[in-house]
Amino acid sequence: MEEILSAAYPFWGRLTGDERERLLKSCSMVTYGKGDQIHRSDMGCKGAILLLSGLLRVYILSDEGREVTLFRIHAGESCVLSASCLLDSIQFDVIIEAAEAARAAVIPVSVLHPIMDSNPYVGLYMYKQASERFSDVMWMMQQILFMGVDRRVAIFLWDEMVRRDQPVLRMTHDEIARNIGSAREVVTRVLKYLSEEGAVSLKRGRVEILDRERLQKYL
Amino acid sequence: MEEILSAAYPFWGRLTGDERERLLKSCSMVTYGKGDQIHRSDMGCKGAILLLSGLLRVYILSDEGREVTLFRIHAGESCVLSASCLLDSIQFDVIIEAAEAARAAVIPVSVLHPIMDSNPYVGLYMYKQASERFSDVMWMMQQILFMGVDRRVAIFLWDEMVRRDQPVLRMTHDEIARNIGSAREVVTRVLKYLSEEGAVSLKRGRVEILDRERLQKYL
Numbered sequence A, B: 001m002e003e004i005l006s007a008a009y010p011f012w013g014r015l016t017g018d019e020r021e022r023l024l025k026s027c028s029m030v031t032y033g034k035g036d037q038i039h040r041s042d043m044g045c046k047g048a049i050l051l052l053s054g055l056l057r058v059y060i061l062s063d064e065g066r067e068v069t070l071f072r073i074h075a076g077e078s079c080v081l082s083a084s085c086l087l088d089s090i091q092f093d094v095i096i097e098a099a100e101a102a103r104a105a106v107i108p109v110s111v112l113h114p115i116m117d118s119n120p121y122v123g124l125y126m127y128k129q130a131s132e133r134f135s136d137v138m139w140m141m142q143q144i145l146f147m148g149v150d151r152r153v154a155i156f157l158w159d160e161m162v163r164r165d166q167p168v169l170r171m172t173h174d175e176i177a178r179n180i181g182s183a184r185e186v187v188t189r190v191l192k193y194l195s196e197e198g199a200v201s202l203k204r205g206r207v208e209i210l211d212r213e214r215l216q217k218y219l
Helices: A002-008 A008-014 A015-027 A079-087 A107-116 A120-145 A147-163 A173-180 A185-195 A212-217 B001-006 B008-013 B017-024 B081-086 B107-118 B120-146 B151-166 B173-180 B184-197 B212-217
Strands: A028-032 A036-039 A047-061 A067-074 A095-108 A198-202 A207-210 B026-032 B037-039 B047-061 B069-073 B097-110 B200-203 B206-209
Touching: A002 A008, A002 A015, A002 A047, A002 B097, A008 A120, A015 A095, A015 A107, A047 A107, A047 B120, A067 A120, A067 A173, A067 B047, A079 A107, A079 A120, A095 A107, A107 A120, A120 A147, A120 B047, A147 A173, A147 A185, A147 A207, A147 A212, A173 A185, A185 A198, A212 B026, B001 B008, B001 B017, B001 B047, B001 B206, B008 B120, B017 B097, B017 B107, B037 B047, B037 B081, B047 B081, B047 B107, B069 B120, B069 B173, B081 B107, B081 B120, B097 B107, B107 B120, B120 B151, B151 B173, B151 B184, B151 B206, B151 B212, B173 B184, B184 B200
Parallel strands: none
Antiparallel strands: A028 A095, A036 A095, A047 A067, A047 A095, A198 A207, B026 B097, B037 B097, B047 B069, B047 B097, B200 B206
């Protein structure tokens, strides 16, 4: 465990022996099933999450139940928004959900809090990570505000193909819509268009990329 | 000047005498006219801005020239996005413009950079401030994504009335649109509706709030 934490958290070298021991002792391995909610404003403040495998999705929810994905957390990345109670300047709520089955190392806030107070490098890391997600959100916001939905769908399909290293994406239109912050009907329309163009083929719950070059034209 | 900086920057007490002297010596008073651009990606990295009077507007720009206001900086507040070159994790560009004539104390990046490297409290402050703006942007994003434009216009008028402590707002529909991230035509339609309802009266380049209670219904 020490190896994992010291590689992931750049403040590790700035901790005292006692601080390290407390973090190691309190850190727990947690597994999540696909679709599990990991963090929500009414679930209390869990702690700092270090994702070891799987994929998490961070999103906001409107009063009417509309979801907009802000960013996703990949294996090897950490997430501090699940410890937002420690970050005074973070004044918004997000929901974190396992988009795929996932395994994570979680440091509880009760242990992190006093260490963050006494060691500025820990807070510096936490806020730096939050600022990195700020960049992700700005990118998403620019996409939503300024970019056509056809391009957002194409970019999403392309990124997923590259990430999974295979052309078949097992996802419903609704899941894709929630990932790009759009409506299901709109995504269905765009996918139908892309399939008529021969870029993808559609089956229930899956999208297959048939022609990379053709898809690339929409990026 | 020392009084101003020490009151505004919580890391002041954590600086060495030498660091304080370098900041004081390099800090300059700058004045901006209404509409002046203060920061833009191609203008280089100015430094940390502490606004002493006036109002700044921070916005993004689409390829087609559409503006979306992210947040505004009021007198007494600082802005670190104008020193984003020092913040590795900030990977997006914003434009900062004087929405009203303004006066600011600017600490140049050349002086801030080495101090930030050697003193973790300075970086902690910078990233903490950036995270606070993250909260502002999330609020704006939720407004744009989830809230009707009539409500956004009403909230904007209300906030301006409270801030200026007077019911007359000298602003064009276009300026209001850019502030709430909408289009001029849409704002004009909403204002016309609010004026028919008797909540506001419209004249060229100004909006007057006639009936607070009526306006409040739209908040």
